[in-house]
Structure formats: structure tokens, C-alpha cells
Amino acid sequence: MRKRSTDPVAIVHRYVLVATIAVAFFMKNVGAQAPPTYYGQVQAIVNKNCVQCHRPNGGAPFPLLSYKQVAERASFIAHVTKERFMPPWFADPAYRTFHNQTVLTDTEIAVLQQWAAAGAPAGNANEKAASFEKNMAAKYPKPDLTVLMQRPFEIPGNNTEQFRIFILPTDQMEERYVQGIRFRPSNLLLAHHARLMLDTTQLLRPDDGSVAGDTATAFTRLGVRLASLYWNGWVPGNMGEHYPSGFGKKLPAKADIVLNMHYSPSPVSATDRSSVEIWYTPQKPERIVKPFILDENWVVNQPFFIPADTVVSFFMRSPPVPTDISLLSIMPHMHLLGKRFKAYALTPDGDIILLIKIDRWNFKWQLSYQFEHLVKLPKGSVVYAEAEFDNTAANPFNPSNPPREATYGWGTTNEMFNLIMEYVDYKTGDETLSLFQEN
Numbered sequence: 046m047r048k049r050s051t052d053p054v055a056i057v058h059r060y061v062l063v064a065t066i067a068v069a070f071f072m073k074n075v076g077a078q079a080p081p082t083y084y085g086q087v088q089a090i091v092n093k094n095c096v097q098c099h100r101p102n103g104g105a106p107f108p109l110l111s112y113k114q115v116a117e118r119a120s121f122i123a124h125v126t127k128e129r130f131m132p133p134w135f136a137d138p139a140y141r142t143f144h145n146q147t148v149l150t151d152t153e154i155a156v157l158q159q160w161a162a163a164g165a166p167a168g169n170a171n172e173k174a175a176s177f178e179k180n181m182a183a184k185y186p187k188p189d190l191t192v193l194m195q196r197p198f199e200i201p202g203n204n205t206e207q208f209r210i211f212i213l214p215t216d217q218m219e220e221r222y223v224q225g226i227r228f229r230p231s232n233l234l235l236a237h238h239a240r241l242m243l244d245t246t247q248l249l250r251p252d253d254g255s256v257a258g259d260t261a262t263a264f265t266r267l268g269v270r271l272a273s274l275y276w277n278g279w280v281p282g283n284m285g286e287h288y289p290s291g292f293g294k295k296l297p298a299k300a301d302i303v304l305n306m307h308y309s310p311s312p313v314s315a316t317d318r319s320s321v322e323i324w325y326t327p328q329k330p331e332r333i334v335k336p337f338i339l340d341e342n343w344v345v346n347q348p349f350f351i352p353a354d355t356v357v358s359f360f361m362r363s364p365p366v367p368t369d370i371s372l373l374s375i376m377p378h379m380h381l382l383g384k385r386f387k388a389y390a391l392t393p394d395g396d397i398i399l400l401i402k403i404d405r406w407n408f409k410w411q412l413s414y415q416f417e418h419l420v421k422l423p424k425g426s427v428v429y430a431e432a433e434f435d436n437t438a439a440n441p442f443n444p445s446n447p448p449r450e451a452t453y454g455w456g457t458t459n460e461m462f463n464l465i466m467e468y469v470d471y472k473t474g475d476e477t478l479s480l481f482q483e484n
């Protein structure tokens with residue numbers, strides 16, 4: 046070991062050196078402490094991660110488009126981003142990343158903290174980032190078909206969440222293929238999420254406006270086999286699905302759109318009359334986007350029943366996929382007792398393909414996660430999913446207080462365990478194909 050010198054000159058040298066380093070360090074920190082500004086750093090973060098929802102008609106309660114709008118909420122923003130409550134994103138990026146991912150980096154979160162702490166300085170307006178509105182060119186032409194809710198729905202002003210079914214007849218006598226689908230809520234303040242399905246029996250028409258999961262509905266009573274259990278989904282910020290040419294989804298003849306709608310609680314009554322915009326493909330597309338849905342029937346540890354005051358996990362296993370397929374997107378679905386969700390596939394060669402992992406399920410955000418590139422599942426692959434449900438009083442979202450037993454059902458006091466994937470038949474090169482355009 047090298048001994049420390051006791052020579053006085055060396056000691057002085059050492060102090061000078063230490064002092065120089067300390068001063069340099071101090072100076073550097075003083076430099077770093079010049080706070081971030083709105084135009085310098087903050088606006089770019091907000092434009093990339095927030096304004097798709099936080100703009101007029103974007104679904105969030107207030108816009109974040111101007112310096113003033115952001116600055117007056119600076120500490121609120123610092124708080125919700127630090128808690129990772131905003132932007133809403135729930136899939137674990139260490140398991141798989143997605144095309145439509147909005148996750149702030151630790152640095153971005155720190156910038157928002159420092160900016161709020163410094164009193165939200167504006168900075169130099171010349172550094173202004175390009176506005177969202179400008180970036181979002183009017184890309185889509187007029188839709189070929191707009192299907193409107195049959196009548197306006199009065200959302201009661203009783204401070205309770207509303208889960209409703211609406212039936213929107215398309216009145217199309219021919220089978221068609223669609224390249225684009227866009228759900229347009231008319232009451233963006235209260236519309237929280239929507240799931241669109243298709244029925245060709247017309248037997249569900251009396252259900253228009255009824256409470257989802259109600260035992261009196263034809264939906265629950267008749268056990269109708271829907272033509273599509275999942276055709277499209279919407280949450281705030283979603284601009285619709287628009288496939289590249291050659292891809293499309295089927296719209297069967299005489300289909301009714303079955304809209305499963307969730308409205309946020311409201312203290313005053315309000316109306317909604319949402320619509321669905323549809324763009325047709327010029328001809329039958331070469332590649333048809335189809336749903337691959339695993340539901341409670343595929344649970345291996347039946348029965349799907351969650352006793353009160355228990356935390357239970359269920360496991361699901363798909364049949365082997367019959368041909369090579371390419372996945373476009375994946376969407377887990379549970380209700381308020383859901384806590385965790387994980388899905389992966391096992392190929393016949395024993396490879397594991399990680400699909401999605403959510404450790405903090407949030408029922409309010411029924412997101413569809415878009416793969417960055419198509420994900421090939423070779424023929425014979427099996428998809429596995431695991432979900433944990435917390436039916437104790439410790440679950441702050443538990444809809445029953447005290448907890449009550451829950452089983453399968455569309456109402457929110459019951460539970461669901463679905464894994465909804467969308468796929469096309471595999472083609473060479475799909476592994477590098479990115480299907481989703483920038484919104």
C-alpha cells in the first residue's frame with residue numbers, strides 16, 4: 046500500500062488540489078442549477094407526451110398547449126409525472142416496449158420537478174417547439190361511412206360511473222372491408238373508454254342504452270354469438286386505427302356495432318351521441334386483421350370465481366396456433382379487482398416470446414398496446430396469460446365494500462379475464478414491418 050506523504054509541500058499541494066476540485070465541482074453544479082425553462086425543455090416533453098389528450102377535444106380535462114396553461118399547473122404536473130400517474134401507461138417497458146408507448150424518462154421527470162421548483166420560468170420563446178396541431182396534419186380524408194348512436198344518451202348527473210351498451214346499426218347490406226375505424230365520442234369530458242363489437246343477428250337491438258351486464262339484457266340472456274367480440278377500442282388520446290394499404294378488417298353485411306361505453310361520474314346530467322367513422326378498402330385486402338381472443342373459457346384453474354377477502358391468480362393457456370401468425374396489438378382486459386397481468390408465448394422450439402406485463406393494472410385505462418413490429422408466433426405456439434385479482438378491502442378500487450364474491454360478468458362488480466390480440470397470417474419479412482403510423 047502506498048503511504049500518504051507527510052512532507053509539508055506535498056500536503057499543501059494536496060489541499061490545493063482538493064480545493065480546486067471542490068471549486069470546479071461547485072461551479073459545475075451552479076451551471077446545472079440554471080433551471081430548465083418552458084421553451085427550452087418543458088414544452089418538448091409536454092408536446093411529445095401529453096397534448097395528444099390535453100388539447101381541446103383530446104379527452105383530458107384541460108389543455109396543455111400554451112405556456113400559461115402548463116405554467117399554472119406546474120407543481121401539479123410535477124406531482125402526477127413523478128407518481129407516474131401521467132402520462133397513463135401501464136406496461137412494464139423492461140418486459141416489452143410498444144409503438145404507442147408514452148413513458149417519461151427519469152431525466153424528463155427531473156426536468157419537470159426542477160422547472161416547477163424554480164417557479165415555471167418561460168425562457169426564450171424563440172426556442173419554441175413545433176406545435177402538436179401543426180405536426181398533426183389533416184391526414185385522413187372524409188370517412189366513407191359515419192354511424193351515429195341511434196339517439197342521444199342522457200348521462201345521469203348522479204356522480205356514478207356509467208357502463209352502457211348501445212347498438213348502432215350500420216345498415217350496410219354488403220360485406221365490406223375497412224382500412225380505418227375511428228370512434229368519435231361527442232362528450233369528451235365524460236366518455237372514458239369504449240369497446241366496439243359486431244353483431245349480425247339484430248337480436249341485441251332492444252339493448253340500446255341499457256346497463257352493461259344487466260341480467261335483463263338480450264346480451265346477457267340470449268348468449269348471442271357475436272360476429273366480432275372486439276372490433277375496435279377507444280381511450281382518450283386514441284386517434285383511431287388506420288392500416289396501410291393491403292391491410293383491413295372485415296365488416297360483415299348487416300352488422301350492428303355493439304358499443305360498450307364507460308362514462309366517468311358527473312355531478313350534472315349531460316348528453317352524449319358518439320359516432321364511428323369508417324374508411325373502406327378499395328377491394329378485399331390481401332391481409333385481413335382478425336381478433337385472437339382468450340377469455341375465461343381458457344382458464345386452466347377453473348372455476349373463474351373470486352371469493353371475498355382473497356387474492357387469487359388465474360392462468361390461461363391458448364390452443365396451439367394452427368398456422369404462423371403475426372400479432373399487431375395486444376390488450377389485456379380485467380375489471381376493478383384486477384391487479385397484475387402477464388402474457389407470453391411459448392414456441393414449439395421452446396422459445397419464449399414476451400408479450401406484455403402490467404404490474405399496476407388500472408381499470409380506467411383499457412389501452413391497446415401496439416407492437417413496434419409485427420410479432421411472429423410460429424405454428425404450434427401456445428399463448429399463456431396470468432392475472433391476479435385482489436378482492437380484499439385493501440384494494441382501493443374494490444367496487445364492493447365490504448368485499449363480495451365475484452365471478453364472470455360484464456358488470457363492474459363482476460370480473461373478466463380477457464386477452465385480446467389482433468393478428469394477420471404471417472408473411473416473410475413481417476418481423477421488421479411496423480404497421481402503425483405516427484398519430
Ligand code: HEC
Pocket residue numbers: 090091094095096097098099104105106118121122125126131132133147281282409
Ligand atoms: C392518453 C391521454 C393522456 C395523456 C397522454 C396524458 N393525460 Fe393527463 N389526463 C388525462 C385524463 C383523461 C385525465 C383525467 C383524469 C383521469 O381520467 O384519470 C388527466 C388528468 C391529468 C391531470 C390531473 C390529475 C388529477 O388528479 O386530476 C394532470 C395534472 C395531467 N393529466 C397532466 C398530464 C401530463 C403532464 C401529461 C404528459 C406528461 C399527461 N397528463 C398525459 C389524459 C391524458
